[in-house]
Amino acid sequence: MTALAVEGVWKYYGDYPALRDIRFAVEPGQCTALLGRNGAGKTTLIRILAGLSRPTKGAVKLFGQDASVRATRAQVGIIGHGIGIYDELSALENLKLFAGLYALESPGRVAEEWLEKTGLARVKDGLVREFSRGMRQRLAVARAFLHNPRLLLLDEPFTALDDRAIALLQGLLRDALREGRTVLMSTHQLREALELATHVVLINRGKLAHTGERTAEMLADPGYLYRVHGEA
Amino acid sequence: MAFIRQMLTVAAKDLRSEVRTKEAINASLSFALVILLLFSFAFDPTSETTREIAGGLLWLAFAFAGVLVLNRSFARELPNDCLDMLNASPVPGAALFLGKALANYVLLLGIELVCLPVFGVFYNVTWYRHLGELVLVLLLATWGVTVVGTVFSALTVNLRLREIMLPMLMYPVLIPCLMAAMRLSTVLIGGEPITGDDVAWLRLLIGFDIIFTSLAVVLIDTVLIG
Numbered sequence: 001m002t003a004l005a006v007e008g009v010w011k012y013y014g015d016y017p018a019l020r021d022i023r024f025a026v027e028p029g030q031c032t033a034l035l036g037r038n039g040a041g042k043t044t045l046i047r048i049l050a051g052l053s054r055p056t057k058g059a060v061k062l063f064g065q066d067a068s069v070r071a072t073r074a075q076v077g078i079i080g081h082g083i084g085i086y087d088e089l090s091a092l093e094n095l096k097l098f099a100g101l102y103a104l105e106s107p108g109r110v111a112e113e114w115l116e117k118t119g120l121a122r123v124k125d126g127l128v129r130e131f132s133r134g135m136r137q138r139l140a141v142a143r144a145f146l147h148n149p150r151l152l153l154l155d156e157p158f159t160a161l162d163d164r165a166i167a168l169l170q171g172l173l174r175d176a177l178r179e180g181r182t183v184l185m186s187t188h189q190l191r192e193a194l195e196l197a198t199h200v201v202l203i204n205r206g207k208l209a210h211t212g213e214r215t216a217e218m219l220a221d222p223g224y225l226y227r228v229h230g231e232a
Numbered sequence: 233m234a235f236i237r238q239m240l241t242v243a244a245k246d247l248r249s250e251v252r253t254k255e256a257i258n259a260s261l262s263f264a265l266v267i268l269l270l271f272s273f274a275f276d277p278t279s280e281t282t283r284e285i286a287g288g289l290l291w292l293a294f295a296f297a298g299v300l301v302l303n304r305s306f307a308r309e310l311p312n313d314c315l316d317m318l319n320a321s322p323v324p325g326a327a328l329f330l331g332k333a334l335a336n337y338v339l340l341l342g343i344e345l346v347c348l349p350v351f352g353v354f355y356n357v358t359w360y361r362h363l364g365e366l367v368l369v370l371l372l373a374t375w376g377v378t379v380v381g382t383v384f385s386a387l388t389v390n391l392r393l394r395e396i397m398l399p400m401l402m403y404p405v406l407i408p409c410l411m412a413a414m415r416l417s418t419v420l421i422g423g424e425p426i427t428g429d430d431v432a433w434l435r436l437l438i439g440f441d442i443i444f445t446s447l448a449v450v451l452i453d454t455v456l457i458g
Contacts, residue, residue, distance in 0.1 A: 082313025
């Protein structure tokens with residue numbers, strides 16, 4: 001079964017078409033880099049895939065089910081532009097909250113495990129508002145992974161991360177791919193993305209410019225894709 | 233069971249956040265007490281007329297103060313894009329809504345219970361003569377205010393002028409609920425039980441709660457995702 005199928009998705013903001021007839025599929029176990037210049041429509045597409053926005057036309061299927069069905073979201077982990085963490089709660093309370101929302105068996109145990117994995121166990125009872133930026137980002141990574149999602153949707157995941165958080169996220173993504181999970185990430189950091197990616201989707205001004213396997217040329221020269229398929 | 237657990241998780245999270253920050257409680261409680269105090273200067277507490285409008289004054293204070301709690305309900309999800317993460321989770325929109333409404337309900341009831349004795353002192357009324365019935369009216373009317381306010385809080389959360397828009401949208405819808413609450417509270421504070429024609433006002437409150445709770449549960453996904 002296809003992990004993710006985007007079927008003729010259009011999205012209008014007023015009269016402006018932010019996405020125009022986007023079609024591609026992601027098979028289980030693939031890591032797909034969603035690339036495009038600023039304003040190309042990457043975030044709009046990721047919000048639709050995450051069920052946070054409805055397409056004007058077309059459909060999105062996650063593991064064969066419509067993305068707007070809430071139950072399918074249990075299989076999706078998200079890192080968006082915001083960290084999605086409550087400042088007035090402690091690190092442990094935040095992770096227990098999300099473990100509870102994802103109806104995990106023992107939220108407390110899972111939360112403790114992920115605090116350990118992300119190096120935050122020492123400060124688990126500290127309020128997030130007192131955390132450094134790097135610590136908050138690691139907590140956001142733990143929040144996205146704690147329910148063992150089959151599909152990870154990552155919107156600019158490496159932007160504004162410190163070195164430790166980048167290393168943590170890259171390690172977790174490699175583990176996830178080894179375990180056969182599916183990853184779709186939008187990014188401007190071409191080199192990091194292309195090192196992990198097995199496939200590439202390029203969007204240019206809301207239209208699909210290219211979709212296919214990541215090639216050796218792309219890895220050797222990250223600008224290649226834009227020169228050949230996107231705007232120069 | 234999962235639905236109820238998720239609903240209670242959302243409610244507990246909101247209450248814990250509010251207890252930590254006290255943003256809404258402090259503002260709402262002090263606002264309610266100030267309104268009651270100012271009204272007590274405007275009306276003679278010993279006059280019969282004041283007793284006849286006591287229920288109205290009480291519910292005006294509750295409705296004005298309540299909007300401060302309801303405004304924070306979804307606005308507290310905006311920092312760090314937390315609302316997106318709630319919407320991206322598998323929690324049904326109805327569980328998310330009812331969890332938030334439950335937290336708002338507890339906060340509003342708490343504020344009302346603190347205000348009632350103060351109201352009794354300022355207006356020289358023995359408000360507890362029909363305590364059971366008065367509590368019933370408080371429970372029903374406060375749920376009505378909470379449900380309507382929570383839906384509109386979700387609807388206005390992304391507006392820059394949400395503090396103004398919420399009461400403008402909410403109060404007209406609340407007119408039947410507030411009218412019933414005012415009428416019944418006036419009767420009970422005046423020492424009379426709910427009988428005869430007043431039972432119809434009680435039925436109206438129950439009907440209002442059922443209709444608006446059902447509508448909110450059905451429409452909340454559209455309100456949250458669009």
